[in-house]
Amino acid sequence: KQEVTQIPAALSVPEGENLVLNCSFTDSAIYNLQWFRQDPGKGLTSLLLIQSSQREQTSGRLNASLDKSSGRSTLYIAASQPGDSATYLCASRTNDYKLSFGAGTTVTVRA
Amino acid sequence: DARVTQTPRHKVTEMGQEVTMRCQPILGHNTVFWYRQTMMQGLELLAYFRNRAPLDDSGMPKDRFSAEMPDATLATLKIQPSEPRDSAVYFCASGLSSPFEKLFFGSGTQLSVL
Numbered sequence: 001k002q003e004v005t006q007i008p009a010a011l012s013v014p015e016g017e018n019l020v021l022n023c024s025f026t027d028s029a030i031y032n033l034q035w036f037r038q039d040p041g042k043g044l045t046s047l048l049l050i051q052s053s054q055r056e057q058t059s060g061r062l063n064a065s066l067d068k069s070s071g072r073s074t075l076y077i078a079a080s081q082p083g084d085s086a087t088y089l090c091a092s093r094t095n096d097y098k099l100s101f102g103a104g105t106t107v108t109v110r111a
Numbered sequence: 112d113a114r115v116t117q118t119p120r121h122k123v124t125e126m127g128q129e130v131t132m133r134c135q136p137i138l139g140h141n142t143v144f145w146y147r148q149t150m151m152q153g154l155e156l157l158a159y160f161r162n163r164a165p166l167d168d169s170g171m172p173k174d175r176f177s178a179e180m181p182d183a184t185l186a187t188l189k190i191q192p193s194e195p196r197d198s199a200v201y202f203c204a205s206g207l208s209s210p211f212e213k214l215f216f217g218s219g220t221q222l223s224v225l
Contacts, residue, residue: 042218043219098167103153
């Protein structure tokens with residue numbers, strides 16, 4: 001069974017600092033890894049999807065990397081803003097439909 | 112913007128009552144998922160449908176939960192009878208059947224069973 005871990009559980013940074021969020025998984029036989037953002041009381045918004053054949057994906061200030069051999073993915077958020085405050089979850093897909101989610105990292109960006 | 116629509120957004124009910132949650136997947140998506148989110152367990156898969164057929168409901172308590180897709184535009188999750196331990200946020204998600212595609216989530220139904 002795939003185990004997905006996100007450390008740290010919470011992170012607080014001053015505005016402008018770069019954010020580094022970590023995700024590790026035990027089974028490297030994945031189709032892809034997806035990063036989501038969740039605001040309080042809201043659903044999950046997909047941020048980036050990295051296929052197993054890719055090393056990274058970028059969207060604006062967000063960059064996600066994937067190292068399947070070591071079972072790790074990292075989400076980088078450049079020049080953080082208060083609006084980036086949210087919980088970020090990673091999820092790996094190990095078969096044609098099942099996603100295994102991490103518990104998330106709650107980010108607070110201080111103005 | 113296409114999105115997954117869930118109703119109701121919030122539901123407060125008493126133990127023993129029936130609860131029905133509804134989901135309208137994104138038009139054209141042929142897979143639908145029901146997830147439950149709690150602080151203790153995180154996100155758990157309850158049920159999975161492809162082309163309206165239930166393919167995996169192993170995450171659901173069978174004695175009280177049921178999930179259906181009466182048509183391609185509606186998925187339902189029922190709890191009967193509800194219990195306080197069912198209090199959670201229930202999310203519906205939809206996508207295409209390819210494992211290489213993104214999954215899109217609704218805003219969830221916050222359920223409180225008193």
